[in-house]
Amino acid sequence: MQIQVKRDNEYVPDIAKLVKKTKMTEYEILFEFVFDNQEVRDLFTYIPGQFVQLSIFGIGEAPFSISSTPTRKGVLQLGVRNTGDLTAAMHKLEIGDKVGIRGPYGNGFPINKLKGHNLLFVAGGIGLVPLRSVINYVADRRDDFGKVTILYGSRNPEERVFVDELEKTWSKIPDFEVLQTVDQGNDTWEGNVGVVTTLFKKCLVDSKESMALICGPPVMYKFVVRDLLNLGFARDEIFLSLERRMKCGIGKCAHCQVGHKLTCMDGPVFTYFEAERLQESI
Amino acid sequence: MGKSGKPTVGIFGFTGCAGCQLNILNLEDYLLDILGLVDITTWVMAKSENSPGPWDIAIVEGSIAKESEIERIKKIRENSGLLVAIGACATHGGLPAMRNVLDVEAMQEIVYGEKTEHLDVLEKIMPVSHYVKVDAELPGCPMDKNEFVEAVKAIAIGKTPFVPNYSVCYECKIRENACLINEDKFCMGPVTQAGCDALCPTNGAVCEGCRGPVAQVNWGAEFKILKELGATPEEIKRRFLKYCPSTAEMPAFKELTF
C-alpha cells in the first residue's frame, strides 16, 4: 500500500523549487525539484513508472514520467525534452524557480512481481527516462532481483540520455549488462549501429525467469514485442509504458483513453497481454 | 526591446478596409493594459512619429495586392521577430481577393477607363503567408478583439497564441443555439474555424465562413449538406471562397468537383 500525500483538491499542485538542472543533450535536461512544504517532502514517495503533473503557471500543465528512484529519498528528477511551449518554459527555468507538482499518478511498474526475476530493459530515446527509475531501484535493491540486461537504442550518439550512468555506473554493477546502439553513427562512434532490436542477437537473453520492460517511441513497440515473443516471453511478462495526452492525470478528462482503458488510471504501464486488447495502444 | 524594456510592436496596413486596425483602436478597455506590455513604435494609423524598425512583433493587416506590397511585406518580415497576420485579408486574401476569379483587365477598364498603366496590380491577391513566413494568424472579418488580446498575452508570457482547432459549431452549441442548418439555412459553421464565439449564428444569421476553414476541414460533407438544402454548386463554391479565396489553393478544396 502506497502512502500518498492527501490533497483536499486533487487539481491543486504543491509548490516545488528547481534545485538542479543537468543538460543531457541539446534537447534534453534532467531537472531536480524539491517541495517547499516539509510535510509534502516527507510524505512524497512513488513507484518507478509513475508520473507527476508539472505546472509552469501561466503556460500550463503536463504529465512527466519520474526518472529518479524512490530508494533515494527526497530526490525527484524529471528528464524532459524541449518540444513545446511548456517544455520550452521548463528549459528556461533557473535554479530556485518555482513550479507546481502533483501526483504521483498511474500504476507504475509492478515491482513486487519483478522481484526474483531477471530483468530485460529495452529503451528507445527518451524512453529511458521512466525505465531509469526502475533500473536505479534495482541497483539499490540488488539482492531482490536477478540478472539485468539493458538494451538502449538512440537515433545518434549525441541524442543518448543518461550516458554516464549507462557507461560508468550500470555497466559496472555485477550481473548488469548494458548494450547500446544508434540508428546513425558519427566519426567517433565505435559502437553498434542499427535499430534496438538488432541488440537481441548480441546478448544472451533467456526468457526463463525473466521479465521485460519496454519504453520508447510508439513505432518501437511492435518490433520489440515481436522479438520478445519469439524469444519465449509470455504476454504478461512484457511490460510497456505508454504515453498519451493528459490534462488531469486522475481519470476525468478522458484525453488519455486508449482502447477501453485510461492511461492515467489503468496505466501508464500495461502488460503486452493488456495492450494487445487495447485498440490503438501500440 | 524598446527603451522601456518592453517588446516593440509595429502595426501595418496592406490592402483591405483597415477595419482590423480600427478594431485594435476600439479595444478601449484593454488598450492601456496592452500598452503596459508592449511598446507600439510604429502605427501610421494612430501615431504621428513612427520608427522605421526593427520590431519585436509586427502586426500586419490586409492582403498583398500590389507589386510594391511584396517588397514592403518582405522588408517588414526581415525587420521583425514575430509576424502576426490579422483579419481575413491578411490570413486568407479576404474580400479583395474575390476578384481572383475575375478578369483583372476588364475590371480595371470598368473602374479606371482606358488608362491603367499606372496601376501596380498583381494578377492574384494573396494572403501574407503566400510571400513571407507568418508566426501567428488571427483570421476573421474583422479579426476578433478578444482573440487579439489573448494573442498579445500569449506572446507576452511566452506561449504560442491559441488557434482553435475546432469549428464554429462548438461555440454555437455552447451558446445554445438551435442549428441553423436544421432550419434549412446555408450555414458555414461546421467547416469554419472557431474563435468568434459564434457571433453570427447567435444572432440568427448564418456563419459566412469569414474565419477560414477549420483544421482537417471536411468540405465534401458541407457541400453535400448545402446541396441537399437546395444550394447550387456555383452558390456553394462562392460561399466557400467568399472571405477566404486562398482556400482555393488547398489540396482538399481542389479535390471538390463543383
Added chain:
Amino acid sequence: MPTYTIRKDEIPKLVETLKEKYEVYGPVPRRTSHVFDKLDDVSKLDLDYDSTIMSPKKYLTPNRQVLMRVGLKETTLEDTANESTMDTPRILFGVHACDINGILFLDKVFGGKYQDVYYASNRENTTIVGLNCISPCKYGFCRSVDKNYVFEGYDLFLTEVSDTHYYVHVGTPKGDRIITYAPELFSETSIGDNDLFKTALRKKHENHPDELYLDYIHETLDMAWDDEIWDELGELCMNCGSCAMTCPTCYCFDVEDDVDLSLSTVERTRKWDTCLFHDFALVAGNHNFRGHPPSRLKYRFYHKFRAAIHDHGEIACTGCGRCIEACPAGISIKDVLHRLQDYWASSPTVTGG
C-alpha cells in the same frame, strides 16, 4: 412512504416561493427549441418542453470552470473549488429522466478514487426536481437504452397524472425541504391518486418504443473496429463536436492557463473538449494517436458503448436524442447503433431470434 400531488397551475406559485431561497432554473423556449435558463420570469417556464439544446450538465460541470487562481509574483495558489458552494443553492426544475441518468453517470465519472471537488460542490449545491415523460420526445430513444426511468438521482420527481395534477415523489431530504417551504401547495396522495399514477405509467410504457438491442454492443464494437461503417460516417462527419457538446454524458475537458493583461494572475480554467477535435490525442513531438478524422468519430462511439462499461459499468448514452437533433450532417446515433446491431445479427451463424 409519503407522496403528494400538486396542481399544475400552482407550479408558478411554487417556483416563486422557492426563488426566495434558491436560484431556480428550468426549461424556457428559445427560437425553435428550449434551453435550461434561470427563471427570472416564471411565466417562461414550459414544462411541456420536448427537449433542451444543452443538458443540465452545464450547471454541474460548466464550460468554463476556474480550477484555481495563481499569483505569479510570489507563486501563491488560491483554490477556487468552494466558490460555488458559497452561491445561493440552486434548483433545476423539470429535469427529464434521461438527464437525471446523465447526471448519475457524471457522478461516477467525477467521483471514484479521485473526487472532483468542483463537480461535487456544484452537485451538492443543486436540488433536482425531475419530470416524468409520459410521451417520448421527437429524437429520444431513452427506453431503448434503459434510461427512461429513474429510482435515484432526483430530490423531487413530478409525474403528470391528469390535465390538472402532478404526482410528486420525494427522493431526498433536499426534496422534502421543498415541500416544507410551500406545504399549502402539496396534498397527500389518496388511493385514487395512486390509480391515476399507475395509469400514467402504463401510458408511458405504451408510448415509449423499445427499438434497440444492445446486449452485445461491446463485442460488436471490437469486431466492427475495421468495418467500413466508420469511413462511411467519416465522409459525413465534420468533427464539429455538436453531438458531444449537447450530450448529457460527454465530459471530456481541456485545461488552460488564462493570464491577465498585467501578467500577474493566472486563472487555470477547464473548458469543454471533445475527442472529435483534431488535437485531442496529440502528444509531444506532434504524434497524433487519432489524426485521421473518422478514427475520432469511431472513438466517440467506442468510448460511449465500450470504454464507459469498463470505466463505470454502463454505457454513456441516455437516449436523449440531442446529438441527433444537433448534428448538421444528419448522423443519427440510433441509426449507427442499429447498423452495429445488424453487424453481428447478420452473421450466418446467428440463427433464430
